[in-house]
Amino acid sequence: xxxxxxxxxxSTAQERREDAVLHVVDFIRRExxxxxxxxxxxxxxxAADAVAELVGLCAAPLPARSAVMAELAEVALSLNMLxxxxxxxxxxxxxxxxxxxGAVRWSGARVADLCARLAAT
Numbered sequence: 001x002x003x004x005x006x007x008x009x010x011s012t013a014q015e016r017r018e019d020a021v022l023h024v025v026d027f028i029r030r031e032x033x034x035x036x037x038x039x040x041x042x043x044x045x046x047a048a049d050a051v052a053e054l055v056g057l058c059a060a061p062l063p064a065r066s067a068v069m070a071e072l073a074e075v076a077l078s079l080n081m082l083x084x085x086x087x088x089x090x091x092x093x094x095x096x097x098x099x100x101x102g103a104v105r106w107s108g109a110r111v112a113d114l115c116a117r118l119a120a121t
Contacts, residue, residue: 021062025062025063038103042087051071065121072111079104
């Protein structure tokens, strides 16, 4: 009779930190310009600058966790501080080439998840 042995995959704290940073890198490489466009359309230059800084940081294979955390926290704060009035004004103006409500909701949820993951490592 063959017995299967299960071996647990044990990851170190350093590997978990790197994995969390790499998830942010992947997200920013795919969605960074969309976030930048969203903040630019909303007129939030500070948040757009934080996204631009994140895009620059994520050009490196493994950027510094502290720098990524700081910029991502700035983006999260900006998303949290958006008022319904600002979002409605942009959505009703028709100037944005995307669904403003969906972009804010999805980006906010994803950025919050990534911040939590970075903070937990």
